[in-house]
Amino acid sequence: MNAALAQDYSGAPLGAPVYELNNVSKTYARNLVVALEDVSLTLRKGSFTSVIGSSGCGKSTLLKIMAGLIPPTKGRVVLQSKPVTGPRHDIGMMFQQATLFPWKTAAENIVLPIEIRDGKAAAKKAIDSAHDLLEMVGLEGFENVYPNELSGGMAQRAAICRMLITEPAVLLLDEPFSALDELSRDMMNMELQRICNEQHATAFLVTHSIQEAVILSDEIVVMKPRPGRIAEIVDVDLPRPRTLDMMTTPKFGEIVDYIRTLLDKGEDM
Amino acid sequence: MTDVQVNQASEPGTEQDTVWVQEVHFIDSVPRWIAMTFVFVVFIGTWHLVTAFELVSPIILPTPWETLEDMVFVGKNLLSGGYMLGALWITFKEVVYGFALAIALGFSFGVLVGETAFGEKAVMPYLVAIDTMPKVAFAPLFVAWLGFGIESKVALAAFIATFPIVVGTAAGLHAADENARMLFKTMGASRMQTLIKMKLPTGLPQIFTGLKIGAVGVMAGAITGEFLGGGKGFGELIRVAASQLNTPRVFSLILYLSLVGLAVYAAVTWSQRKIVFWHKERVGAHDH
Ligand SMILES: Nc1ncnc2c1ncn2[C@@H]1O[C@H](COP(=O)(O)OP(=O)(O)OP(=O)(O)O)[C@@H](O)[C@H]1O
Ligand SMILES: [Mg+2]
Numbered sequence: 001m002n003a004a005l006a007q008d009y010s011g012a013p014l015g016a017p018v019y020e021l022n023n024v025s026k027t028y029a030r031n032l033v034v035a036l037e038d039v040s041l042t043l044r045k046g047s048f049t050s051v052i053g054s055s056g057c058g059k060s061t062l063l064k065i066m067a068g069l070i071p072p073t074k075g076r077v078v079l080q081s082k083p084v085t086g087p088r089h090d091i092g093m094m095f096q097q098a099t100l101f102p103w104k105t106a107a108e109n110i111v112l113p114i115e116i117r118d119g120k121a122a123a124k125k126a127i128d129s130a131h132d133l134l135e136m137v138g139l140e141g142f143e144n145v146y147p148n149e150l151s152g153g154m155a156q157r158a159a160i161c162r163m164l165i166t167e168p169a170v171l172l173l174d175e176p177f178s179a180l181d182e183l184s185r186d187m188m189n190m191e192l193q194r195i196c197n198e199q200h201a202t203a204f205l206v207t208h209s210i211q212e213a214v215i216l217s218d219e220i221v222v223m224k225p226r227p228g229r230i231a232e233i234v235d236v237d238l239p240r241p242r243t244l245d246m247m248t249t250p251k252f253g254e255i256v257d258y259i260r261t262l263l264d265k266g267e268d269m
Numbered sequence: 270m271t272d273v274q275v276n277q278a279s280e281p282g283t284e285q286d287t288v289w290v291q292e293v294h295f296i297d298s299v300p301r302w303i304a305m306t307f308v309f310v311v312f313i314g315t316w317h318l319v320t321a322f323e324l325v326s327p328i329i330l331p332t333p334w335e336t337l338e339d340m341v342f343v344g345k346n347l348l349s350g351g352y353m354l355g356a357l358w359i360t361f362k363e364v365v366y367g368f369a370l371a372i373a374l375g376f377s378f379g380v381l382v383g384e385t386a387f388g389e390k391a392v393m394p395y396l397v398a399i400d401t402m403p404k405v406a407f408a409p410l411f412v413a414w415l416g417f418g419i420e421s422k423v424a425l426a427a428f429i430a431t432f433p434i435v436v437g438t439a440a441g442l443h444a445a446d447e448n449a450r451m452l453f454k455t456m457g458a459s460r461m462q463t464l465i466k467m468k469l470p471t472g473l474p475q476i477f478t479g480l481k482i483g484a485v486g487v488m489a490g491a492i493t494g495e496f497l498g499g500g501k502g503f504g505e506l507i508r509v510a511a512s513q514l515n516t517p518r519v520f521s522l523i524l525y526l527s528l529v530g531l532a533v534y535a536a537v538t539w540s541q542r543k544i545v546f547w548h549k550e551r552v553g554a555h556d557h
Contacts, residue, residue: 099448102547
């Protein structure tokens with residue numbers, strides 16, 4: 001295991017607030033859709049938070065605002081005591097599509113963020129860390145393989161490595177595994193848990209699956225639509241580390257049912 | 270109950286393997302070269318019959334054998350470095366210079382139009398307007414401006430080939446999907462980095478499509494230029510042969526000329542395969 005990977009990137013103690021959103025609202029100017037209204041949220045160092053809600057309730061919008069990709073109409077976003085005003089290097093992001101570039105090998109794709117930030121020479125030096133990361137996600141030996149020879153799950157693993165190469169303090173994940181079949185999805189989720197744990201990363205996951213949210217999260221943000229608001233923040237007090245067989249416990253079922261009721265209520269409004 | 274029945278049924282010998290009857294088309298089992306030879310033979314055969322029964326006058330259509338004879342003659346002249354080789358060389362230069370110019374112009378305008386809002390708003394409409402004009406009609410102008418030398422032919426060839434390259438480049442720059450753009454944004458990439466490291470490579474297949482269309486146009490431009498603006502190229506040889514009603518010569522000259530076009534096209538395809546190695550293009554390949 002690479003020593004650099006296990007180290008705490010941001011230096012803040014576990015449990016301290018890293019991400020703070022205050023009364024964030026977003027109205028898209030183009031169509032005057034109120035995508036978000038008065039969202040306030042605190043993410044703690046090393047915590048795993050999921051956000052769940054019906055389609056169109058503003059989950060991706062929230063994530064993009066947190067990532068500094070689009071500005072909020074109102075409100076404040078603060079990450080590690082600095083306001084987020086644009087893309088930042090202490091944020092790692094992942095989307096539904098792996099979006100690996102076919103003209104680069106797996107390792108070259110992974111060091112792309114370094115190449116963009118510090119140039120080709122720095123990227124070359126980072127190739128070794130890329131190999132370590134690939135090993136960590138079970139893709140050793142695939143360094144020089146081009147993406148069109150990777151399966152969907154393997155491509156998403158490589159995308160995880162690309163996200164981690166810059167050692168971000170927070171991970172923003174927009175339905176990262178929803179394009180995968182259920183088996184690989186469960187496996188990837190367990191993998192994600194392990195990685196977050198090893199890196200003491202703070203993670204924020206958008207998902208459509210209640211099960212996925214419950215098995216991974218410390219807190220689940222349940223949203224309701226039109227306009228997108230927080231309905232409730234649900235604590236998940238299942239022990240850690242989580243395992244897939246916890247899905248059969250009564251406690252798990254209770255939380256899933258509770259969230260489902262919350263979501264159904266949101267739909268009625 | 271059901272389970273037991275299934276088990277019995279699958280005992281060896283009691284059930285036959287399902288055999289897939291796959292529909293095989295006859296053409297799939299024929300090697301390409303045989304299919305191509307077949308078409309060639311039919312073509313020459315028809316040609317032979319048409320001339321043998323004098324369905325058209327020999328002045329309009331020579332026999333295949335006359336054409337072949339003339340091809341041998343022209344081939345000897347070319348190989349021995351005769352005047353025809355000089356003419357072919359001139360046309361070849363026109364094509365290569367014209368294509369190089371078209372690539373430089375087409376790529377520059379393509380980036381301007383595909384990458385900048387100004388280019389898309391203010392320049393693109395003019396390009397579209399010019400593109401719809403019959404471009405060969407500009408040939409007399411180029412001759413008036415640049416004279417009877419190769420410059421006027423290079424200009425016309427480049428003029429015709431530039432537009433498909435502009436369109437290909439601009440389309441290519443729009444090919445990158447939302448995810449890739451967002452990813453580059455999250456990495457804090459500058460506009461230049463996004464262009465060079467993402468949009469251009471993503472658009473290479475479209476750019477090459479433009480180049481291939483351009484490669485065909487550049488040939489047409491050079492020959493049209495020679496027809497209308499004289500000079501010492503292969504087009505001039507064709508024009509003279511045609512005016513002497515020497516149709517076998519016209520035919521064989523055109524066939525040799527097509528080698529130049531093929532060479533340019535092959536060069537583009539070859540570089541495409543080298544550069545865009547990740548993009549497997551399947552032209553005419555049937556997938557079953
Ligand atoms: N770029 C945009 N311009 C205008 N409106 C937008 C834009 N992006 C999203 N919207 C609108 O904002 C609302 C929230 O969209 P968003 O993509 O955040 O939803 P979501 O919760 O991620 O949905 P899904 O679960 O389907 O991914 C929707 O009504 C959508 O139409
Ligand atoms: Mg979304």
